[in-house]
Amino acid sequence: MRAVSQNSFGGPEVLEVVEREKPVPAAGEVLVRVGASALNPVDAMVRSGALPLLGEPPFVLGWDISGVVEQTAPGTGFAVGDAVYGMPRFPGEAGGYAQYVTAPATQLAHRPATLDDAHAAALPLAALTAWQGLVGAAQLAAGQRVLIQRAAGGVGHLAVQIAKARGAHVIALASTPRHAFVRDLGADEVIDYRHTDVTRTLREVDVVLDSTGQGERSLRVLREGGVLVTILEHRDERLAATVTAAGRRFAGISVVPDGAALAEIAALVDAGRLRPHLAATFPLAEIDKAHRLLDEGTAQGKIVLTL
Known part of the structure:
Protein backbone atom coordinates (compact mmCIF):
# COMPACT_ATOMS: atom_id res chain seq x y z
CA MET A 1 0.00 0.00 0.00
CA ARG A 2 1.00 3.66 -0.34
CA ALA A 3 1.63 5.70 2.77
CA VAL A 4 3.27 8.98 3.74
CA SER A 5 6.36 8.55 5.90
CA GLN A 6 9.20 10.75 7.13
CA ASN A 7 12.76 9.88 8.13
CA SER A 8 13.53 13.09 10.00
CA PHE A 9 11.84 16.00 11.70
CA GLY A 10 11.41 19.14 9.64
CA GLY A 11 9.15 21.03 7.25
CA PRO A 12 6.72 19.63 4.68
CA GLU A 13 9.66 18.58 2.49
CA VAL A 14 10.47 15.66 4.85
CA LEU A 15 7.18 13.93 3.94
CA GLU A 16 7.38 11.32 1.19
CA VAL A 17 5.04 8.74 -0.31
CA VAL A 18 6.42 5.23 0.19
CA GLU A 19 5.32 1.62 -0.23
CA ARG A 20 4.58 -0.27 3.00
CA GLU A 21 3.04 -3.59 3.94
CA LYS A 22 -0.69 -3.55 4.51
CA PRO A 23 -1.36 -3.73 8.30
CA VAL A 24 -3.05 -6.77 9.86
CA PRO A 25 -5.83 -6.21 12.40
CA ALA A 26 -5.46 -7.69 15.88
CA ALA A 27 -8.29 -9.02 18.04
CA GLY A 28 -11.01 -6.41 18.46
CA GLU A 29 -9.77 -4.41 15.48
CA VAL A 30 -10.92 -3.83 11.92
CA LEU A 31 -8.98 -3.14 8.73
CA VAL A 32 -10.18 0.01 6.97
CA ARG A 33 -9.51 0.89 3.34
CA VAL A 34 -9.08 4.64 3.71
CA GLY A 35 -10.93 6.97 1.36
CA ALA A 36 -9.79 10.21 2.96
CA SER A 37 -7.65 11.43 5.84
CA ALA A 38 -7.80 14.90 7.37
CA LEU A 39 -4.97 17.09 8.61
CA ASN A 40 -4.88 18.75 12.03
CA PRO A 41 -2.48 21.30 13.59
CA VAL A 42 -1.07 18.54 15.80
CA ASP A 43 0.17 16.79 12.64
CA ALA A 44 2.48 19.69 11.82
CA MET A 45 3.76 19.84 15.39
CA VAL A 46 4.62 16.13 15.35
CA ARG A 47 6.16 16.38 11.88
CA SER A 48 8.46 19.22 12.95
CA GLY A 49 9.49 17.62 16.24
CA ALA A 50 7.88 20.38 18.32
CA LEU A 51 5.57 17.77 19.87
CA PRO A 52 7.31 14.35 19.78
CA LEU A 53 4.22 12.21 20.41
CA LEU A 54 5.48 9.39 18.19
CA GLY A 55 9.13 9.36 19.20
CA GLU A 56 11.84 9.47 16.57
CA PRO A 57 11.06 9.01 12.85
CA PRO A 58 10.30 7.10 10.76
CA PHE A 59 6.56 7.09 11.34
CA VAL A 60 3.31 7.70 9.47
CA LEU A 61 1.28 10.73 10.53
CA GLY A 62 -2.49 11.11 10.48
CA TRP A 63 -5.40 10.26 12.76
CA ASP A 64 -8.65 11.39 11.12
CA ILE A 65 -9.88 8.78 8.66
CA SER A 66 -12.97 7.76 6.73
CA GLY A 67 -13.28 4.64 4.63
CA VAL A 68 -14.70 1.14 4.25
CA VAL A 69 -14.19 -1.91 6.45
CA GLU A 70 -12.25 -4.53 4.49
CA GLN A 71 -11.60 -7.07 7.25
CA THR A 72 -13.20 -7.60 10.63
CA ALA A 73 -14.04 -10.24 13.23
CA PRO A 74 -17.19 -11.29 15.08
CA GLY A 75 -18.13 -9.01 17.94
CA THR A 76 -16.68 -5.77 16.58
CA GLY A 77 -20.07 -4.39 15.59
CA PHE A 78 -18.94 -3.86 12.00
CA ALA A 79 -19.22 -5.90 8.81
CA VAL A 80 -17.09 -5.95 5.68
CA GLY A 81 -18.29 -3.11 3.45
CA ASP A 82 -19.43 -0.82 6.27
CA ALA A 83 -18.54 2.84 5.81
CA VAL A 84 -16.81 4.07 8.98
CA TYR A 85 -14.92 7.04 10.33
CA GLY A 86 -12.83 7.78 13.40
CA MET A 87 -9.66 9.00 15.10
CA PRO A 88 -7.97 5.75 16.12
CA ARG A 89 -5.14 5.38 18.64
CA PHE A 90 -4.63 9.09 19.34
CA PRO A 91 -2.13 10.19 20.64
CA GLY A 92 -0.33 7.01 19.55
CA GLU A 93 0.53 6.23 15.94
CA ALA A 94 -2.49 5.47 13.78
CA GLY A 95 -0.85 5.85 10.36
CA GLY A 96 -3.82 7.69 8.88
CA TYR A 97 -1.92 9.01 5.84
CA ALA A 98 -2.14 5.61 4.18
CA GLN A 99 -4.38 3.49 1.99
CA TYR A 100 -5.11 1.05 4.83
CA VAL A 101 -5.37 1.48 8.59
CA THR A 102 -6.19 -0.89 11.44
CA ALA A 103 -8.25 0.48 14.31
CA PRO A 104 -9.86 -0.73 17.53
CA ALA A 105 -13.53 -1.16 16.69
CA THR A 106 -14.59 0.84 19.77
CA GLN A 107 -12.81 3.90 18.36
CA LEU A 108 -14.82 3.95 15.12
CA ALA A 109 -18.42 4.70 14.22
CA HIS A 110 -20.54 4.30 11.12
CA ARG A 111 -19.88 7.20 8.76
CA PRO A 112 -22.68 9.78 8.55
CA ALA A 113 -24.92 8.65 5.71
CA THR A 114 -25.13 12.16 4.28
CA LEU A 115 -21.36 12.67 3.95
CA ASP A 116 -18.70 11.42 1.56
CA ASP A 117 -15.30 10.27 2.81
CA ALA A 118 -13.64 13.67 2.46
CA HIS A 119 -16.22 15.45 4.62
CA ALA A 120 -16.46 12.61 7.13
CA ALA A 121 -12.68 12.49 7.57
CA ALA A 122 -12.76 16.19 8.47
CA LEU A 123 -14.81 15.49 11.58
CA PRO A 124 -13.26 13.18 14.19
CA LEU A 125 -10.46 15.02 16.00
CA ILE A 253 -9.40 18.98 27.35
CA SER A 254 -7.04 16.52 25.68
CA VAL A 255 -9.11 14.76 23.04
CA VAL A 256 -9.42 10.96 23.18
CA PRO A 257 -10.91 8.45 20.72
CA ASP A 258 -14.59 7.75 21.40
CA GLY A 259 -16.71 5.70 19.01
CA ALA A 260 -19.92 6.31 20.99
CA ALA A 261 -19.50 10.09 20.78
CA LEU A 262 -18.75 9.80 17.05
CA ALA A 263 -22.07 7.99 16.63
CA GLU A 264 -23.85 10.92 18.31
CA ILE A 265 -21.95 13.37 16.11
CA ALA A 266 -22.97 11.37 13.04
CA ALA A 267 -26.61 11.61 14.14
CA LEU A 268 -26.30 15.41 14.32
CA VAL A 269 -24.81 15.45 10.82
CA ASP A 270 -27.58 13.31 9.36
CA ALA A 271 -30.19 15.49 11.08
CA GLY A 272 -28.79 18.49 9.20
CA ARG A 273 -27.45 20.20 12.33
CA LEU A 274 -23.70 19.76 11.79
CA ARG A 275 -21.55 19.90 8.69
CA PRO A 276 -17.78 20.18 8.31
CA HIS A 277 -16.36 22.77 5.96
CA LEU A 278 -13.44 21.82 3.72
CA ALA A 279 -10.77 24.44 3.14
CA ALA A 280 -9.00 22.30 0.52
CA THR A 281 -8.45 18.73 -0.61
CA PHE A 282 -5.22 17.22 -1.95
CA PRO A 283 -4.28 13.81 -3.39
CA LEU A 284 -1.82 11.80 -1.31
CA ALA A 285 0.98 12.65 -3.76
CA GLU A 286 0.62 16.34 -2.86
CA ILE A 287 1.09 15.86 0.87
CA ASP A 288 3.81 18.54 0.91
CA LYS A 289 1.38 21.14 -0.51
CA ALA A 290 -1.25 20.13 2.04
CA HIS A 291 1.21 20.61 4.91
CA ARG A 292 2.39 23.96 3.59
CA LEU A 293 -1.21 25.17 3.75
CA LEU A 294 -1.52 23.65 7.23
CA ASP A 295 1.62 25.52 8.34
CA GLU A 296 0.15 28.84 7.19
CA GLY A 297 -2.56 28.49 9.83
CA THR A 298 -5.10 30.40 7.74
CA ALA A 299 -7.34 27.58 6.51
CA GLN A 300 -11.07 28.14 6.97
CA GLY A 301 -12.26 24.70 8.01
CA LYS A 302 -10.33 21.49 7.37
CA ILE A 303 -7.63 20.29 4.95
CA VAL A 304 -8.16 16.75 3.64
CA LEU A 305 -6.15 14.14 1.75
CA THR A 306 -7.98 11.92 -0.70
CA LEU A 307 -6.72 8.40 -1.37
Missing part, protein backbone atom coordinates in the same frame (compact mmCIF):
# COMPACT_ATOMS: atom_id res chain seq x y z
CA ALA A 126 -11.99 18.49 15.70
CA ALA A 127 -15.57 17.42 16.40
CA LEU A 128 -14.55 15.21 19.32
CA THR A 129 -12.54 18.08 20.79
CA ALA A 130 -15.57 20.35 20.62
CA TRP A 131 -17.93 17.62 21.83
CA GLN A 132 -15.78 16.48 24.74
CA GLY A 133 -15.26 20.10 25.78
CA LEU A 134 -18.76 21.50 25.40
CA VAL A 135 -20.95 18.46 26.01
CA GLY A 136 -18.74 16.28 28.19
CA ALA A 137 -16.79 18.72 30.36
CA ALA A 138 -18.95 21.85 30.36
CA GLN A 139 -22.30 20.06 30.08
CA LEU A 140 -23.51 22.96 27.95
CA ALA A 141 -27.28 23.43 28.27
CA ALA A 142 -29.99 25.26 26.36
CA GLY A 143 -30.06 28.99 27.01
CA GLN A 144 -26.48 29.25 28.22
CA ARG A 145 -24.07 31.78 26.73
CA VAL A 146 -20.94 30.26 25.21
CA LEU A 147 -17.92 32.02 23.74
CA ILE A 148 -16.17 30.16 20.90
CA GLN A 149 -12.70 31.35 19.96
CA ARG A 150 -11.24 30.86 16.47
CA ALA A 151 -14.78 30.16 15.33
CA ALA A 152 -13.88 29.77 11.64
CA GLY A 153 -11.17 27.17 12.27
CA GLY A 154 -11.24 23.39 12.36
CA VAL A 155 -12.48 22.96 15.94
CA GLY A 156 -14.24 26.32 16.11
CA HIS A 157 -16.60 25.96 13.16
CA LEU A 158 -17.80 22.61 14.49
CA ALA A 159 -18.04 23.91 18.07
CA VAL A 160 -20.37 26.70 16.92
CA GLN A 161 -22.72 24.16 15.36
CA ILE A 162 -22.60 21.74 18.30
CA ALA A 163 -23.33 24.58 20.72
CA LYS A 164 -26.31 25.70 18.62
CA ALA A 165 -27.58 22.12 18.49
CA ARG A 166 -27.52 22.19 22.31
CA GLY A 167 -29.68 25.32 22.29
CA ALA A 168 -26.95 27.69 23.50
CA HIS A 169 -26.52 31.38 22.69
CA VAL A 170 -23.28 31.41 20.69
CA ILE A 171 -20.83 34.30 20.71
CA ALA A 172 -18.11 33.66 18.12
CA LEU A 173 -14.72 35.30 17.62
CA ALA A 174 -13.51 35.57 14.03
CA SER A 175 -11.89 38.09 11.70
CA THR A 176 -14.31 40.33 9.80
CA PRO A 177 -13.84 38.57 6.40
CA ARG A 178 -15.10 35.37 8.04
CA HIS A 179 -18.14 36.80 9.81
CA ALA A 180 -20.62 35.75 7.12
CA PHE A 181 -19.27 32.19 7.22
CA VAL A 182 -19.58 32.00 11.00
CA ARG A 183 -23.07 33.51 11.02
CA ASP A 184 -24.15 30.89 8.49
CA LEU A 185 -23.00 28.25 10.99
CA GLY A 186 -25.55 29.62 13.45
CA ALA A 187 -23.59 32.03 15.64
CA ASP A 188 -25.83 34.58 17.38
CA GLU A 189 -23.08 37.17 17.77
CA VAL A 190 -19.81 37.46 15.85
CA ILE A 191 -16.99 39.70 17.10
CA ASP A 192 -13.75 40.63 15.37
CA TYR A 193 -11.15 39.82 18.01
CA ARG A 194 -8.58 42.00 16.23
CA HIS A 195 -10.55 45.19 16.84
CA THR A 196 -12.54 44.42 19.99
CA ASP A 197 -11.17 43.41 23.39
CA VAL A 198 -13.91 41.04 24.54
CA THR A 199 -12.48 41.00 28.06
CA ARG A 200 -13.71 44.60 28.31
CA THR A 201 -17.03 44.20 26.49
CA LEU A 202 -18.30 40.75 27.50
CA ARG A 203 -19.50 39.55 30.89
CA GLU A 204 -21.66 36.78 32.35
CA VAL A 205 -20.62 34.11 29.84
CA ASP A 206 -21.43 30.58 31.03
CA VAL A 207 -18.80 28.68 29.02
CA VAL A 208 -15.64 29.69 27.15
CA LEU A 209 -14.03 27.31 24.66
CA ASP A 210 -10.46 28.63 24.70
CA SER A 211 -8.18 27.52 21.86
CA THR A 212 -5.67 30.39 22.09
CA GLY A 213 -3.65 29.46 25.16
CA GLN A 214 -4.74 32.66 26.93
CA GLY A 215 -6.93 31.17 29.61
CA GLU A 216 -6.41 33.94 32.15
CA ARG A 217 -7.78 36.50 29.69
CA SER A 218 -10.73 34.27 28.92
CA LEU A 219 -11.44 33.97 32.62
CA ARG A 220 -12.44 37.64 32.74
CA VAL A 221 -15.63 37.14 30.71
CA LEU A 222 -16.96 34.19 32.73
CA ARG A 223 -19.73 34.53 35.29
CA GLU A 224 -19.23 33.12 38.75
CA GLY A 225 -19.57 29.35 38.44
CA GLY A 226 -18.86 29.47 34.70
CA VAL A 227 -16.62 26.95 32.95
CA LEU A 228 -13.30 27.59 31.20
CA VAL A 229 -12.71 24.80 28.68
CA THR A 230 -9.13 25.01 27.46
CA ILE A 231 -7.50 22.97 24.72
CA LEU A 232 -3.91 24.20 24.81
CA GLU A 233 -3.51 24.67 28.56
CA HIS A 234 -5.16 21.47 29.71
CA ARG A 235 -2.22 20.52 31.95
CA ASP A 236 -1.59 23.99 33.39
CA GLU A 237 -1.95 23.49 37.14
CA ARG A 238 -1.31 27.15 37.89
CA LEU A 239 -4.13 28.22 35.55
CA ALA A 240 -6.43 25.60 37.06
CA ALA A 241 -5.73 26.99 40.54
CA THR A 242 -6.34 30.56 39.35
CA VAL A 243 -9.66 29.62 37.78
CA THR A 244 -10.80 27.74 40.89
CA ALA A 245 -9.77 30.59 43.18
CA ALA A 246 -11.86 32.97 41.06
CA GLY A 247 -14.96 30.85 41.65
CA ARG A 248 -15.05 29.38 38.15
CA ARG A 249 -14.56 25.81 36.95
CA PHE A 250 -11.49 24.66 35.03
CA ALA A 251 -11.88 21.96 32.35
CA GLY A 252 -8.71 21.03 30.48
Whole structure:
Protein backbone atom coordinates (compact mmCIF):
# COMPACT_ATOMS: atom_id res chain seq x y z
CA MET A 1 0.00 0.00 0.00
CA ARG A 2 1.00 3.66 -0.34
CA ALA A 3 1.63 5.70 2.77
CA VAL A 4 3.27 8.98 3.74
CA SER A 5 6.36 8.55 5.90
CA GLN A 6 9.20 10.75 7.13
CA ASN A 7 12.76 9.88 8.13
CA SER A 8 13.53 13.09 10.00
CA PHE A 9 11.84 16.00 11.70
CA GLY A 10 11.41 19.14 9.64
CA GLY A 11 9.15 21.03 7.25
CA PRO A 12 6.72 19.63 4.68
CA GLU A 13 9.66 18.58 2.49
CA VAL A 14 10.47 15.66 4.85
CA LEU A 15 7.18 13.93 3.94
CA GLU A 16 7.38 11.32 1.19
CA VAL A 17 5.04 8.74 -0.31
CA VAL A 18 6.42 5.23 0.19
CA GLU A 19 5.32 1.62 -0.23
CA ARG A 20 4.58 -0.27 3.00
CA GLU A 21 3.04 -3.59 3.94
CA LYS A 22 -0.69 -3.55 4.51
CA PRO A 23 -1.36 -3.73 8.30
CA VAL A 24 -3.05 -6.77 9.86
CA PRO A 25 -5.83 -6.21 12.40
CA ALA A 26 -5.46 -7.69 15.88
CA ALA A 27 -8.29 -9.02 18.04
CA GLY A 28 -11.01 -6.41 18.46
CA GLU A 29 -9.77 -4.41 15.48
CA VAL A 30 -10.92 -3.83 11.92
CA LEU A 31 -8.98 -3.14 8.73
CA VAL A 32 -10.18 0.01 6.97
CA ARG A 33 -9.51 0.89 3.34
CA VAL A 34 -9.08 4.64 3.71
CA GLY A 35 -10.93 6.97 1.36
CA ALA A 36 -9.79 10.21 2.96
CA SER A 37 -7.65 11.43 5.84
CA ALA A 38 -7.80 14.90 7.37
CA LEU A 39 -4.97 17.09 8.61
CA ASN A 40 -4.88 18.75 12.03
CA PRO A 41 -2.48 21.30 13.59
CA VAL A 42 -1.07 18.54 15.80
CA ASP A 43 0.17 16.79 12.64
CA ALA A 44 2.48 19.69 11.82
CA MET A 45 3.76 19.84 15.39
CA VAL A 46 4.62 16.13 15.35
CA ARG A 47 6.16 16.38 11.88
CA SER A 48 8.46 19.22 12.95
CA GLY A 49 9.49 17.62 16.24
CA ALA A 50 7.88 20.38 18.32
CA LEU A 51 5.57 17.77 19.87
CA PRO A 52 7.31 14.35 19.78
CA LEU A 53 4.22 12.21 20.41
CA LEU A 54 5.48 9.39 18.19
CA GLY A 55 9.13 9.36 19.20
CA GLU A 56 11.84 9.47 16.57
CA PRO A 57 11.06 9.01 12.85
CA PRO A 58 10.30 7.10 10.76
CA PHE A 59 6.56 7.09 11.34
CA VAL A 60 3.31 7.70 9.47
CA LEU A 61 1.28 10.73 10.53
CA GLY A 62 -2.49 11.11 10.48
CA TRP A 63 -5.40 10.26 12.76
CA ASP A 64 -8.65 11.39 11.12
CA ILE A 65 -9.88 8.78 8.66
CA SER A 66 -12.97 7.76 6.73
CA GLY A 67 -13.28 4.64 4.63
CA VAL A 68 -14.70 1.14 4.25
CA VAL A 69 -14.19 -1.91 6.45
CA GLU A 70 -12.25 -4.53 4.49
CA GLN A 71 -11.60 -7.07 7.25
CA THR A 72 -13.20 -7.60 10.63
CA ALA A 73 -14.04 -10.24 13.23
CA PRO A 74 -17.19 -11.29 15.08
CA GLY A 75 -18.13 -9.01 17.94
CA THR A 76 -16.68 -5.77 16.58
CA GLY A 77 -20.07 -4.39 15.59
CA PHE A 78 -18.94 -3.86 12.00
CA ALA A 79 -19.22 -5.90 8.81
CA VAL A 80 -17.09 -5.95 5.68
CA GLY A 81 -18.29 -3.11 3.45
CA ASP A 82 -19.43 -0.82 6.27
CA ALA A 83 -18.54 2.84 5.81
CA VAL A 84 -16.81 4.07 8.98
CA TYR A 85 -14.92 7.04 10.33
CA GLY A 86 -12.83 7.78 13.40
CA MET A 87 -9.66 9.00 15.10
CA PRO A 88 -7.97 5.75 16.12
CA ARG A 89 -5.14 5.38 18.64
CA PHE A 90 -4.63 9.09 19.34
CA PRO A 91 -2.13 10.19 20.64
CA GLY A 92 -0.33 7.01 19.55
CA GLU A 93 0.53 6.23 15.94
CA ALA A 94 -2.49 5.47 13.78
CA GLY A 95 -0.85 5.85 10.36
CA GLY A 96 -3.82 7.69 8.88
CA TYR A 97 -1.92 9.01 5.84
CA ALA A 98 -2.14 5.61 4.18
CA GLN A 99 -4.38 3.49 1.99
CA TYR A 100 -5.11 1.05 4.83
CA VAL A 101 -5.37 1.48 8.59
CA THR A 102 -6.19 -0.89 11.44
CA ALA A 103 -8.25 0.48 14.31
CA PRO A 104 -9.86 -0.73 17.53
CA ALA A 105 -13.53 -1.16 16.69
CA THR A 106 -14.59 0.84 19.77
CA GLN A 107 -12.81 3.90 18.36
CA LEU A 108 -14.82 3.95 15.12
CA ALA A 109 -18.42 4.70 14.22
CA HIS A 110 -20.54 4.30 11.12
CA ARG A 111 -19.88 7.20 8.76
CA PRO A 112 -22.68 9.78 8.55
CA ALA A 113 -24.92 8.65 5.71
CA THR A 114 -25.13 12.16 4.28
CA LEU A 115 -21.36 12.67 3.95
CA ASP A 116 -18.70 11.42 1.56
CA ASP A 117 -15.30 10.27 2.81
CA ALA A 118 -13.64 13.67 2.46
CA HIS A 119 -16.22 15.45 4.62
CA ALA A 120 -16.46 12.61 7.13
CA ALA A 121 -12.68 12.49 7.57
CA ALA A 122 -12.76 16.19 8.47
CA LEU A 123 -14.81 15.49 11.58
CA PRO A 124 -13.26 13.18 14.19
CA LEU A 125 -10.46 15.02 16.00
CA ALA A 126 -11.99 18.49 15.70
CA ALA A 127 -15.57 17.42 16.40
CA LEU A 128 -14.55 15.21 19.32
CA THR A 129 -12.54 18.08 20.79
CA ALA A 130 -15.57 20.35 20.62
CA TRP A 131 -17.93 17.62 21.83
CA GLN A 132 -15.78 16.48 24.74
CA GLY A 133 -15.26 20.10 25.78
CA LEU A 134 -18.76 21.50 25.40
CA VAL A 135 -20.95 18.46 26.01
CA GLY A 136 -18.74 16.28 28.19
CA ALA A 137 -16.79 18.72 30.36
CA ALA A 138 -18.95 21.85 30.36
CA GLN A 139 -22.30 20.06 30.08
CA LEU A 140 -23.51 22.96 27.95
CA ALA A 141 -27.28 23.43 28.27
CA ALA A 142 -29.99 25.26 26.36
CA GLY A 143 -30.06 28.99 27.01
CA GLN A 144 -26.48 29.25 28.22
CA ARG A 145 -24.07 31.78 26.73
CA VAL A 146 -20.94 30.26 25.21
CA LEU A 147 -17.92 32.02 23.74
CA ILE A 148 -16.17 30.16 20.90
CA GLN A 149 -12.70 31.35 19.96
CA ARG A 150 -11.24 30.86 16.47
CA ALA A 151 -14.78 30.16 15.33
CA ALA A 152 -13.88 29.77 11.64
CA GLY A 153 -11.17 27.17 12.27
CA GLY A 154 -11.24 23.39 12.36
CA VAL A 155 -12.48 22.96 15.94
CA GLY A 156 -14.24 26.32 16.11
CA HIS A 157 -16.60 25.96 13.16
CA LEU A 158 -17.80 22.61 14.49
CA ALA A 159 -18.04 23.91 18.07
CA VAL A 160 -20.37 26.70 16.92
CA GLN A 161 -22.72 24.16 15.36
CA ILE A 162 -22.60 21.74 18.30
CA ALA A 163 -23.33 24.58 20.72
CA LYS A 164 -26.31 25.70 18.62
CA ALA A 165 -27.58 22.12 18.49
CA ARG A 166 -27.52 22.19 22.31
CA GLY A 167 -29.68 25.32 22.29
CA ALA A 168 -26.95 27.69 23.50
CA HIS A 169 -26.52 31.38 22.69
CA VAL A 170 -23.28 31.41 20.69
CA ILE A 171 -20.83 34.30 20.71
CA ALA A 172 -18.11 33.66 18.12
CA LEU A 173 -14.72 35.30 17.62
CA ALA A 174 -13.51 35.57 14.03
CA SER A 175 -11.89 38.09 11.70
CA THR A 176 -14.31 40.33 9.80
CA PRO A 177 -13.84 38.57 6.40
CA ARG A 178 -15.10 35.37 8.04
CA HIS A 179 -18.14 36.80 9.81
CA ALA A 180 -20.62 35.75 7.12
CA PHE A 181 -19.27 32.19 7.22
CA VAL A 182 -19.58 32.00 11.00
CA ARG A 183 -23.07 33.51 11.02
CA ASP A 184 -24.15 30.89 8.49
CA LEU A 185 -23.00 28.25 10.99
CA GLY A 186 -25.55 29.62 13.45
CA ALA A 187 -23.59 32.03 15.64
CA ASP A 188 -25.83 34.58 17.38
CA GLU A 189 -23.08 37.17 17.77
CA VAL A 190 -19.81 37.46 15.85
CA ILE A 191 -16.99 39.70 17.10
CA ASP A 192 -13.75 40.63 15.37
CA TYR A 193 -11.15 39.82 18.01
CA ARG A 194 -8.58 42.00 16.23
CA HIS A 195 -10.55 45.19 16.84
CA THR A 196 -12.54 44.42 19.99
CA ASP A 197 -11.17 43.41 23.39
CA VAL A 198 -13.91 41.04 24.54
CA THR A 199 -12.48 41.00 28.06
CA ARG A 200 -13.71 44.60 28.31
CA THR A 201 -17.03 44.20 26.49
CA LEU A 202 -18.30 40.75 27.50
CA ARG A 203 -19.50 39.55 30.89
CA GLU A 204 -21.66 36.78 32.35
CA VAL A 205 -20.62 34.11 29.84
CA ASP A 206 -21.43 30.58 31.03
CA VAL A 207 -18.80 28.68 29.02
CA VAL A 208 -15.64 29.69 27.15
CA LEU A 209 -14.03 27.31 24.66
CA ASP A 210 -10.46 28.63 24.70
CA SER A 211 -8.18 27.52 21.86
CA THR A 212 -5.67 30.39 22.09
CA GLY A 213 -3.65 29.46 25.16
CA GLN A 214 -4.74 32.66 26.93
CA GLY A 215 -6.93 31.17 29.61
CA GLU A 216 -6.41 33.94 32.15
CA ARG A 217 -7.78 36.50 29.69
CA SER A 218 -10.73 34.27 28.92
CA LEU A 219 -11.44 33.97 32.62
CA ARG A 220 -12.44 37.64 32.74
CA VAL A 221 -15.63 37.14 30.71
CA LEU A 222 -16.96 34.19 32.73
CA ARG A 223 -19.73 34.53 35.29
CA GLU A 224 -19.23 33.12 38.75
CA GLY A 225 -19.57 29.35 38.44
CA GLY A 226 -18.86 29.47 34.70
CA VAL A 227 -16.62 26.95 32.95
CA LEU A 228 -13.30 27.59 31.20
CA VAL A 229 -12.71 24.80 28.68
CA THR A 230 -9.13 25.01 27.46
CA ILE A 231 -7.50 22.97 24.72
CA LEU A 232 -3.91 24.20 24.81
CA GLU A 233 -3.51 24.67 28.56
CA HIS A 234 -5.16 21.47 29.71
CA ARG A 235 -2.22 20.52 31.95
CA ASP A 236 -1.59 23.99 33.39
CA GLU A 237 -1.95 23.49 37.14
CA ARG A 238 -1.31 27.15 37.89
CA LEU A 239 -4.13 28.22 35.55
CA ALA A 240 -6.43 25.60 37.06
CA ALA A 241 -5.73 26.99 40.54
CA THR A 242 -6.34 30.56 39.35
CA VAL A 243 -9.66 29.62 37.78
CA THR A 244 -10.80 27.74 40.89
CA ALA A 245 -9.77 30.59 43.18
CA ALA A 246 -11.86 32.97 41.06
CA GLY A 247 -14.96 30.85 41.65
CA ARG A 248 -15.05 29.38 38.15
CA ARG A 249 -14.56 25.81 36.95
CA PHE A 250 -11.49 24.66 35.03
CA ALA A 251 -11.88 21.96 32.35
CA GLY A 252 -8.71 21.03 30.48
CA ILE A 253 -9.40 18.98 27.35
CA SER A 254 -7.04 16.52 25.68
CA VAL A 255 -9.11 14.76 23.04
CA VAL A 256 -9.42 10.96 23.18
CA PRO A 257 -10.91 8.45 20.72
CA ASP A 258 -14.59 7.75 21.40
CA GLY A 259 -16.71 5.70 19.01
CA ALA A 260 -19.92 6.31 20.99
CA ALA A 261 -19.50 10.09 20.78
CA LEU A 262 -18.75 9.80 17.05
CA ALA A 263 -22.07 7.99 16.63
CA GLU A 264 -23.85 10.92 18.31
CA ILE A 265 -21.95 13.37 16.11
CA ALA A 266 -22.97 11.37 13.04
CA ALA A 267 -26.61 11.61 14.14
CA LEU A 268 -26.30 15.41 14.32
CA VAL A 269 -24.81 15.45 10.82
CA ASP A 270 -27.58 13.31 9.36
CA ALA A 271 -30.19 15.49 11.08
CA GLY A 272 -28.79 18.49 9.20
CA ARG A 273 -27.45 20.20 12.33
CA LEU A 274 -23.70 19.76 11.79
CA ARG A 275 -21.55 19.90 8.69
CA PRO A 276 -17.78 20.18 8.31
CA HIS A 277 -16.36 22.77 5.96
CA LEU A 278 -13.44 21.82 3.72
CA ALA A 279 -10.77 24.44 3.14
CA ALA A 280 -9.00 22.30 0.52
CA THR A 281 -8.45 18.73 -0.61
CA PHE A 282 -5.22 17.22 -1.95
CA PRO A 283 -4.28 13.81 -3.39
CA LEU A 284 -1.82 11.80 -1.31
CA ALA A 285 0.98 12.65 -3.76
CA GLU A 286 0.62 16.34 -2.86
CA ILE A 287 1.09 15.86 0.87
CA ASP A 288 3.81 18.54 0.91
CA LYS A 289 1.38 21.14 -0.51
CA ALA A 290 -1.25 20.13 2.04
CA HIS A 291 1.21 20.61 4.91
CA ARG A 292 2.39 23.96 3.59
CA LEU A 293 -1.21 25.17 3.75
CA LEU A 294 -1.52 23.65 7.23
CA ASP A 295 1.62 25.52 8.34
CA GLU A 296 0.15 28.84 7.19
CA GLY A 297 -2.56 28.49 9.83
CA THR A 298 -5.10 30.40 7.74
CA ALA A 299 -7.34 27.58 6.51
CA GLN A 300 -11.07 28.14 6.97
CA GLY A 301 -12.26 24.70 8.01
CA LYS A 302 -10.33 21.49 7.37
CA ILE A 303 -7.63 20.29 4.95
CA VAL A 304 -8.16 16.75 3.64
CA LEU A 305 -6.15 14.14 1.75
CA THR A 306 -7.98 11.92 -0.70
CA LEU A 307 -6.72 8.40 -1.37
